Amino acid sequence: MNHKKIKCAVIGLGWWGTQMSEKILKSGKFEIVTIYDTNISNAKEFAKKHGSSVANSVEDALTDSIDCVFIFSPNQFHLQHCTLAAKAKKHIFLEKPIANTSKEGRTIINICERNEVILAVAHNVRYYNIFKKVKELIKKGTVGEIVYIESNRSRPIGFGIDENSWRFYKKSCNGGPLIQMAIHLLDTIYFITNDSPKKIHSFTQKRFLKTENPETFSVDIENKSGSVSHVFTSYVLSESFYINIFGTKGSIFADPLNGLYVQRQKDFQRKSVSFKQNDPEQDEINEFYKSIKNGGAFSNPSPEEALENVKLIEQILRSR
Ligand SMILES: NC(=O)c1ccc[n+]([C@@H]2O[C@H](COP(=O)([O-])OP(=O)(O)OC[C@H]3O[C@@H](n4cnc5c(N)ncnc54)[C@H](O)[C@@H]3O)[C@@H](O)[C@H]2O)c1
Missing domain, CATH: 3.40.50.720 (NAD(P)-binding Rossmann-like Domain)
Incomplete structure (x- = not known):
């Protein structure tokens, strides 16, 4: 080349x-x-x-x-x-x-x-080596059948969003933290599990900000495999960034800010798992x-996958 x-x-x-x-x-x-x-x-x-x-x-x-x-x-x-x-x-x-x-x-x-x-379309979170390692662990059978996924991407940046910011308005930022931050969780969850969403339940809050969009979303998704994903995002909470996977044989706790851990079904504590850090x-x-x-085409994600992510955001907004 x-x-x-x-x-x-x-x-x-x-x-x-x-x-x-x-x-x-x-x-x-x-x-x-x-x-x-x-x-x-x-x-x-x-x-x-x-x-x-x-x-x-x-x-x-x-x-x-x-x-x-x-x-x-x-x-x-x-x-x-x-x-x-x-x-x-x-x-x-x-x-x-x-x-x-x-x-x-x-x-x-x-x-x-x-x-x-x-x-x-740049969905950088799926490029984090920690999440690639999670994908590998799931494939290896570390968690068995996935039952529940719990995830959270929150940052307190909402306190700095005012009428001068495009993030303030629905027309320019359709769903606030949902389309800006939770989209990363959704893209990565379906990338690492090869699953897809089936039914959505969601709940929003607007208590502290004046933004047109809600400041907090709490979303539960029943997936085609039968597992459930919980996706939480907020513009008023301290920095949180994790995807935890719970299955019939064990659990994985993946947090780019705090590390990667596995807990086997029979154990009471999590054990740290090493992985190579990268610049995603x-x-x-x-x-x-x-x-x-x-x-060649760019396939990680494909344009259609990037579009699916926005379709899912729209479904979540409609499900409230
Ligand atoms: N992947 C990630 O983690 C991540 C993180 C932050 C932002 N983003 C994405 O990056 C994009 C920009 O976000 P940001 O946080 O940098 O926003 P920002 O408001 O900080 O910056 C936007 C910039 O675009 C300029 N701009 C506005 N209108 C323009 C126009 N018509 N033509 C050219 N420039 C124009 C503004 O002057 C500003 O400098 C968004 O699509 C956002 O979703 C992705």
Whole structure:
């Protein structure tokens, strides 16, 4: 394989786009030729530091000299930005969720297919080695038949979300913490278990924030296998990030912030399990690079899986 750097543009250099752009450069596989952000000062600062140019619009950023574009703009712009990029024949790395609605997500997939460009929707949590290890343990039979999955992704960032933030509104952030954080749990749970959802029960709370969306979701899903997944997410609680799997032979406790543990059925205590730490975003950027170099589709997740994630979010919102 030719290891020449691929030239790219970056759209959206906010909280996540800035961190990801550092990782794109660190990968050594991409050259960021140009950057566009409606907040010009965000783009200028980064461009100056890294020798990129600043574009005046998305169209301006999609120059002939680039092969692909990394999109880190807020959810409500994903359709517009992907449409422009696909029509300009640029391969696309798009931050999750694919879009705020499945209708927009479907349009994005169709446009990318029609224009024969790769669509990589970035669901980074499934790239964590801790969760890949859980997938391996489940396959090996460590838990036996899965009965119950308990998961939680919470952060107290809601206290900083005001009317100036796209995360405040339903139209730009359809479901608040559900589409922003719990989508990672849902994507990863079905990735590691190879299961799929059947029936949804959910409950929401809005006690401390003024956001249009609820600040807390508590969701129970009956899965096709017969197991139950509990997915909890909140914008007002301290940092929590775990997926615990309970089965007929034992349990797995996977928490990227605190470690991986297994408890066998006959034991009273959990035992620590070692795994190799990785940089999940770096791995997903590398996978995008490989897809472009090999001329193949991006399959982890496939665009259809990314769309299923948003369809599930919509079902949960309807189930309240
Ligand atoms: N995978 C993850 O863990 C993760 C984490 C955070 C955010 N994200 C995703 O990344 C995206 C951005 O989130 P964020 O937290 O960085 O938001 P943010 O508000 O911090 O940043 C968004 C940036 O986009 C710019 N912007 C707004 N409208 C634009 C437009 N029309 N064209 C170009 N730029 C525009 C803003 O000026 C800002 O710099 C979202 O889709 C979000 O879901 C993913």
